[in-house]
Amino acid sequence: MxxxxxxxxxxxxxxxxxxxxxxxxxxxxxxxxxxxxxxxxxxxxxxxxxxxxxxxxxxxxxxxxxxxxxxxxxxxxxxxxxxxxxxxxxxxxxxxxxxxxxxxxxxxxxxxxxxxxxxxxxxxxxxxxxxxxxxxxxxxxxxxxxxxLGPTPLAPSKWLTATTEVVGVISGLVDEVSDAFNNAAARASFQSNLLNIVLQLSLTIAFFFGASRVSLQARDLSQNVARNPRLAHLIAASIKMAMLIAAFYTLGAALLQTGMFGVRGALVLDAMPIWAGYIIAAIFISDRLATGSGSAFELPSDIEEGSIRRTFVLGALIFVIDHALEHVFVFNEVS
Known part of the structure; x- marks a missing residue:
């Protein structure tokens, strides 16, 4: 019994x-x-x-x-x-x-x-x-x-370190993908997740397309809303920023589900929406403060609008490099 x-x-x-x-x-x-x-x-x-x-x-x-x-x-x-x-x-x-x-x-x-x-x-x-x-x-x-006390991202040595680390990470990513293509388990994982990958990529394309459509319609929207065109432009720009960040998030998720990336690749793909968010937010803020049709201030005649955006984007790139060095590229030193 x-x-x-x-x-x-x-x-x-x-x-x-x-x-x-x-x-x-x-x-x-x-x-x-x-x-x-x-x-x-x-x-x-x-x-x-x-x-x-x-x-x-x-x-x-x-x-x-x-x-x-x-x-x-x-x-x-x-x-x-x-x-x-x-x-x-x-x-x-x-x-x-x-x-x-x-x-x-x-x-x-x-x-x-x-x-x-x-x-x-x-x-x-x-x-x-x-x-x-x-x-x-x-x-x-x-x-x-x-x-x-963490190191400042403005240190010139970080730029040289970042360049070296980028090369190392790219080389490591190529090795990871190459190994995965030669691994039967990784190929099987890719095939089993193919439907999810296609859905994630479709969402990515939809978000990018939606963001471009918002850009095209933002000017018409601000002109049609006569009482507060800046508010209308702010709402449209905010929607565009959110859609772009969502597009990078779904793109990273789709690439992760392929099973072709190891720990290093997963770190890069997880951080990709954060890096994109830094740069997109910098462009958004520069447009709202001093450039673009919905800006809050008028620039002096001796300052170019493009210089304001470049300054903000450069600052965002510094934070991207700092984040990458602290959370992603450090893995390259021990792998």
Missing amino acids: VRLFRFCLILWITLVSPSFAQGVAPEAYDSWNKDATRAEAVVENAEASDAALEALRSQIVDWRQKFLDAQSQDIARVAILEDQLNALAPVPETGLDPLADRRAALSEQLNAARAPLLRAEEAYSRASGLIREIDQIISARRTNALLE
Whole structure:
């Protein structure tokens, strides 16, 4: 009765749980070993930013969950085989064993089923250890975080550093995409997410197209609203800014779902809407203050409108570089 209950319970879990329908493909362990080795280098160096560590931790948590699901599937398979083997009649003390072939076949299957279980357990333990180490680094940093004075983004050395880091990040992104194209698991992920990718790209195109339409209609809107044309222009410009930022967000989401980017690529794509927001906001503010049809001030004759916008955009680029150095490019130093 106990064996029957155990068998039914295992069978129910295997059929009902979606995660049991798929284990960890053998080729996926190659990707995991590469990510784990890189994560161990990051942890050992302990120089990556908190944002980079959080992104790395999130990726390892996803891996750990996959290994946990794989263990559950493999445990169920091992338990079924053990029950089948135990259900056979005992080996006779004398004479030939009529169930010898069946007993040998089940033993062989049991050994084969235990191999992926042990592999999943080892990978799970490795992932848990990395997560603990990352948590310890982040926790230790938070103690002194408020007492540290960050470097100014105006430092000239940051521009040279940024140029070097950009080249390194681009090279790393090319390597990540190249590796993903040669990885069967990454290609399978791309195919499974193809519909979501198409939807995200469609939204991106719609947002960009909508923003351009708002620009074309903003002038007519401000002319038609005679009582307060500046308010009408402000509303139209705000809508355009929001749509452009949303377009970069959906574009980054679509590229992430392709599965062709690793930790470095994920950091860049996550930061892309923030960088775009800096620049778009700079253009928006410069237009509202001193340039464009909805400006709040009239410039002196010796100041060009274009210089105001260039100044604001340059300031935005400084903040973009500072954000990239602190949250994205630092990962290139340890990968």
